[in-house]
Amino acid sequence: MQPLFLLFLFSFASSSRLAENEVDRLSLLAFKAEIVTDSLGNLSSWNESLHFCHWPGITCGRRHQRVTVLDLQSSGLAGHLSPHIGNLSFLRALYLQNNSFSHTIPPEIGRLFRLEELFLHNNSFGGHIPFNISRCSNLQYLDLYGNTLSGELPTEIASLSKLQVLDFGNNYFYGIIPPSFGNLSSLWWLSVFGNNVHGGIPNRLGQLKSLIHFSLASNYLNGTIPPSIYNLSSIKVIYMFQNNLHGTLPPGLGHTIFPNLETFIFDSNQFAGPVPASISNASNLLVFSISSNKFTGKLPSLARLSNLYRFSLFKNNLGNNEEGDLDFISSLVNCTNLEVLSIGFNNFGGVMPESVSNLSTKLRLIYFYENQIRGSIPIGVGNLINLERLSFYANLLAGTIPSSICKLNKLYGLDLQVNELSGNVPSSLGNLTSLSNLYLNSNKLNGSIPQSLGDCRFMLDLDLSHNNLSGPIPKQVINLPVHLNLSGNQLTESIPMEGGNLQHLVILDVSENKLSGEIPQSLGSCTSLTTLSLRENLLQGTIPKSLSSLRGIEDFDLSHNKLSGIIPNYLGSFPFLHNLNLSFNDFEGAVPIQGVFKNASAVSVVGNTRLCGGIPHLRLPKCISKQSKRGLSPKMNLIISISCGAVGLVLVLSLALLYQSRKARALKSTSGSSLGVSLLKLSYGDLLKVTDGFSASNLIGSGSFGSVYKGVLNQHEEINVAVKVLNLQTSRASRSFISECEALKSIRHRNLVKLLTACSSIDFQGNDFKALVYEFMVNGSLDEWLHISAQGVDRPANLPKNLNLTQRVNIAIDVAYALDYLHNRSHMPIIHCDIKPSNILLDSDMTACVGDFGLARYLQDASCPSPLHESSSNVIKGTIGYTPPERVEEICDPLIVQIEESSNSTNPRSNRRNHAPNDRRRTVVECLTSIARVGVACSVVLPRERKDMSNVVAELSLIRDVLTGTRMPRENL
Structure with a gap:
């Protein structure tokens, strides 16, 4: 009897275990069902052919x-996190970081009482953190960095007594830091970086005696740092930058306070007073950065900081503009690991110390700009063989440019502008083949421009202006x-524009010289030009017809020359031209009235005595027709005068009535929103109609904050539009609407999706309604083209189903142009914050336009030399990745090489430069490697070290030229 009883118990236990296993299997399948994208195919084998414990990503x-x-x-992976995750009751670790999960974190996650590690960073989770996450009583690691979570920081977290890592960084949390966080006695990592948290730093955080990493940067914290924080003797890394904190640094910093300190970044606050001399005792210090504060006085000796890697004092009031201010430079000679030295925008005076030449040979970046430093550039600066960027601009340096600089073969940026340098531009600068930025403007240089600068084949910015x-x-x-x-020089002869690859030129300014001859016809091949200034020279002749190809021109200045002939009508067709100066020449005939000529404040034609016509605000005489010049009889003149007068009177009365009618209609119109400019006015009812009741058949796609529908506006003609309807139940949808309106109301570029209007109204049930109406992009998103399985894109029959490499590079160039405009050329720098294939849209000719500015942010601090300089962009969201260029064939889309080889064999023009398939393949691989290098340069950890987008445009353009055969491949493209 006993054996039967035992057998029964065994059978019951086995069946119970099988039932529990089945719960896990079904929960995993439910998890898979919520995934809409599985680009690596990891979930493809999650099926009945294999036990779930052997599925990829599963450990049992x-x-x-x-x-x-x-x-x-x-x-x-992309999709939602299934609430069935809460049924995996034995789960101890959940790693879903670096994917594209969206929606909310399901509250069912609070059932996982055995959970120890939860890593969800770098996704798109939104909403609030479930309050019942506090039930995960064994949780030790909670990493939510880089999502779109919002709400107040949950106080319930404080009950997780075993928590060691807590990272809320780069989200949208607001409110204050809960003082109860001070109860997390096991915590060694705390990060609330990059949120909207305000108020002061709680004094109770000083109880976290195990804390090693402490980051409250990029918030709205104010007040002083509580003294209790300085008792955290275990601290190695402390980030407090980009807040509104003030006060002084404690005298014992680096000695009795934070004796284990390795990284100390307090940039962009309001700290004042001297830098404590005790910092010289912080022998473990790697990074010391106090940029953008109000520190004063002289620096102590730093001789003991032998491990120092980065030292940044940028934008303070340090130094007294006297000798001895730079004595600390000599003490840095012992810092043999130093790579970054930034002391720009201070008040350092005295003579440039020769000891600069003896600094670490690992130095990559030296920034001494905007000080009062005198003397000459040390000849020994050529000893710093790993230097990549050297900036002494806006000082009082004199003497010549030392030829020893030519030894710095890794140098890509040399900035010596706004000094008192004299002598010739050294021809040896042509040996710096990596040089991409050379600024020697506003000095006293003389002689000729050395031809050897043409050997700097990667040159992107060359400024030699305002010299002799x-x-x-x-x-x-x-x-x-x-x-x-x-x-601003004394250059002579004609403008040499023959040959070369002129289509890369974006800005050309040769004004205030003594150049003669005619405007070159070949200037029309500079199709990327946005700024062209030839003013104050001795140019003659007419404006050539070839310049009609400069469709992207924005600023065009030909004033103060000896040009003649008529003003071409094509200037009025340039869509982006906003400043046209033709004054003080000898132009004749009628001034056009279309395009830029409609705006008197955007056009200047003064000093051309033979011009006529134009808009009334230009105050030019009326043009006289040829028939009038031949003369008519007095009787005929009288008849014409009376007739014209009568017609004119009728027209004036008609226009007056029309004006009053339109004004009355405008006063009655209250529906819709026009963002403060003359846009379409559409109500909720209008948008309901044009989208066929927001029908599913017109649904283009959906995102975090709403859905997008295709519609047709019947104005004077049918206009295809995309209507983005905000889901106002989502916590940040209203903020997204405001952000997008604010960003798009003041920017305009051919590679940005055009916003037609916005609607902020109520629906027929009385609920708030917000929508944005865009120009419809017929070829959908880049995401749909990159993933062949995507549906819903009506591709024209003449376009291939796959993008070849040249098309992809063209799209990348379009996006780079858009970002360059946003970062460097809009009225205030704008950071998009959400660049991804689904937000890059393609028009009928496959021109790419960037859309979705719901997460865009203005970069308020424009005082830095570059919009993305130093720590000013540390707040920007984004996922950082790395692609080793020497693995490019393994990680790129295999279709790329196949398509290129196929087109090479069928298209005879593709062999113009490359005569063999193997040559073509090698060229493609070299181009892919170069593209990877550009991507890596845009993704480096420190924002100020990332490649500027204007440089990205130029380098991608060069790569495209090699692909299309207009430029020969070269080593290390």
Whole structure:
């Protein structure tokens, strides 16, 4: 009897275990069902052919065969996190970081009482943190960095007594830091970086005696740092930058206070007073950065900081503009690991110390700009063989530019502008083949421009303006950079524009020289030009017809020359031209009235005595027709005068009545919103109609904050539009609406999606309604083209189903142009914050336009030399990745090489430069490697070290030229 009883118990236990295992299996399948994108195919084998414990990403316990670890990090997943995750009751670790999960974190996660590690960082989770996460009593690691979570920081977290890592960074939390966080006695990592948290730092955080990493940066914290914080003797890393904190640094910093300190970043606050001398005792210090504060006085000796990697004092009031201010430089000679030295925008005076030449040979970046430093540039600066960027601009340096600089073969940026340097521009600068930015403007340099600068084949910005340079402009130089400024010199002869790859030139300024001859016809091939200034020279002849191809021109200045002929009508067709100066020449005939000529404040034609017509505000005489010049009889003149007068009277009365009618209609119109400019006025009812009741058949897609529908507006003609309807139940949808309106109302670029209007109204049930109406992009999003399985894109029959490499590079260039405009050329720098394939839209000719500015942010601090300089962009969201260029064939889309090889064999023009398939393949691989390098340069950890978007445009353009055969491939493209 006993054996039967035992057998019964065993059978019952087995069936119970099987039932529990089945719960895990079904829960995993429910998890899979919520995934809409599985780009790496990790979930494809989650099926009946294999036990779930052997599915990719699953780890089970040996005894019960229950799921203990779910690891799908960096798997290219998109979708929602299923609430069935809460049924995996044995789960101890959940790793879903670096994916594209959206929606909310399900509250069912609070059931996982065995959970120890929860990593959800770098996704798109929104909403609030479930309050019942406090039931996960064994939780040790909670990492939610880089999502779109919002709400107040949950006080319930404080009950997780075993918590060691707590990271809320780069989200949208608001409110204050709960003082109860001070109860997390096991915590060694606390980060609330990059949120909207305000108020002061709670004194109780000083109880976290185990804390090693402490980050409250990029918030709205104010007040002083509580003294209790300085008792955290275990601290190694402390980030407090970009807040509104004030006060002074304690005298014992680095000695008795934070004796284990390795990283100390207090940039962009209101701290004042001296830098404590005790900092010299912080022998473990790697990074010390106090930029953008109000520190004063002299620096102590730093001789003991032998491990120092980065030292940044940028934008303070340090130094007294006297000798001895730079004595600390000599003490840095012992810092053999130093790579970054930034003391710009201070009040350091005295002579440039020769000891600069003896600094670490690992130095990559030296910024001494905007001080009062005198003397000459040390000849020994050539010893710093790893230097990549050297900036001494806006000081009082004199003497010549030392030729020893030519030894710095890794140098890509040399900025010596606004000093008192004299002598020639050294021809040896042509040896710096990596040089991409050279600024020597506003000095006292003389002699000719060396032709050897043409050997700097990666030159992007060359500014030699406002010196005493003479002689001709070398054609090797003018064909080289993207931005070229030679204004304010004594240059002579004609503008050499023959040959070369002029289509890369974006800015050309040769004004205030003595250039003669005619405007070159070949200037029309500079199709990327946005700024062209030829003013104050001796140019003659007419404006050539070839310039009609400069469709992207924004600023065009030909004033103060000897030009003649008529003003071409095509200037009025340039869509982006907002400043046209033709004054003080000898132009004749009628002034056009279309385009830029409609705006008198955007056009200047004064000093041209033979012009006529134009809009009334230009106050030019009326043009006289040829028939009037031949003369008519007095009787005929009288008849014409009376007739014209009568017609004119009728027209005036008609226009007056029309004006009053339109004004009355405008006063009656109250529906819709026009963002403060003359846009379409649409109500909720209008949008309901044009989208066929927001029908599912017109649904284009949906995102975090709403859905997008296709519609047709019947105005004077049918206009296809995309209507983005905000889901106002989502916590940040209203903020997204405001952000997008604020960003798009003041920017305009051919590579930005055009916003037609916005509607802020109520629906027929009385609920709030907000929508944005865009120009419809017929070829959908880049995401749909990159993923062949995507549906819903009506591709024209003449377009291939796959994008070849040249098309992809063209799209990348379009996006780079858009970002360059946002970062560097809009009235205030704008950071998009959400660049991804689904937000890049393609029009009928596959031109890419960037859309969705719901997360866009203005960069308020424009005082830095570059909008993205130093720590000013540390707040920006984004996922940082790394692609080793030497693995490019393994990680790129395999279709790319196949398509290129196929087109090479069928298209005879593709072999113009590459005569063999192997040559073509090698060219493609080299281009892919170069693209990868650009991507890596845009993704480096420190924002100020990332490649500027104007440089990205130029480098991608060069890569495209090699692909299309208009430029020969070269080593290390």
